[in-house]
Amino acid sequence: MEITYKCDVISTTEQIIELYNNAGLPRPTEDRERIRKMYEHSNVIITAWDEEKLVGVSRTITDWVWSSYLADLAVSPDHQKWGIGKKLIALTREKIGEQSMILLLSVPTAMSYYPKVGFTKEDRGFIIHRTK
Numbered sequence: 001m002e003i004t005y006k007c008d009v010i011s012t013t014e015q016i017i018e019l020y021n022n023a024g025l026p027r028p029t030e031d032r033e034r035i036r037k038m039y040e041h042s043n044v045i046i047t048a049w050d051e052e053k054l055v056g057v058s059r060t061i062t063d064w065v066w067s068s069y070l071a072d073l074a075v076s077p078d079h080q081k082w083g084i085g086k087k088l089i090a091l092t093r094e095k096i097g098e099q100s101m102i103l104l105l106s107v108p109t110a111m112s113y114y115p116k117v118g119f120t121k122e123d124r125g126f127i128i129h130r131t132k
Contacts, residue, residue: 003056003084004049005091010039011047015054023074026107042071046091048084055079058088060096068096070104086117 013036017029028034039045039059048056055076062068070092075084093102105127106114115121 001050003079003082003087005087006047006049007091007095008045009047010045011054011057013039016057019054019057019074019076020072022076024077024107024109025072025074027072038071044068044092044095046088046095048075048079048088050079056084056088058092060092060102062096062100064097065099066101068092068100068102070102073104073110085113089117 013032016035016039017032019025020027020029020035027038041061042059043062043064044058044060046058047054053076056079057072057074058070059072060068060070070089073085073088075082075088089102096102102119103122104114104119105125
């Protein structure tokens with residue numbers, strides 16, 4: 001099975017919601033409009049496809065020259081350990097360029113994954129949590 005990668009191709013909101021739910025990514029999947037806006041306002045979207053099925057996505061917000069926030073990285077459980085996440089990150093990095101760093105907030109279950117694909121743990125971050 002060959003995985004196809006596409007840059008800046010936004011899949012349907014339903015496909016995204018299905019992927020997030022299957023991957024266990026905690027996003028507001030009950031709010032279709034909010035998911036749609038998350039993608040509408042992102043700068044870099046890389047998708048992974050197994051034929052017509054969305055099996056992975058990387059969604060990034062960036063200024064292109066200093067910082068980029070990797071807001072979402074999700075891979076279908078049936079397609080994990082195939083190198084899809086690593087490839088999505090590499091394609092994101094390629095698209096963003098060398099001037100910008102990539103930052104992210106990890107879900108607790110993925111904390112051990114990111115050092116394996118080139119991220120360094122950073123302890124200087126702060127957050128103001130959303131209220132909704």
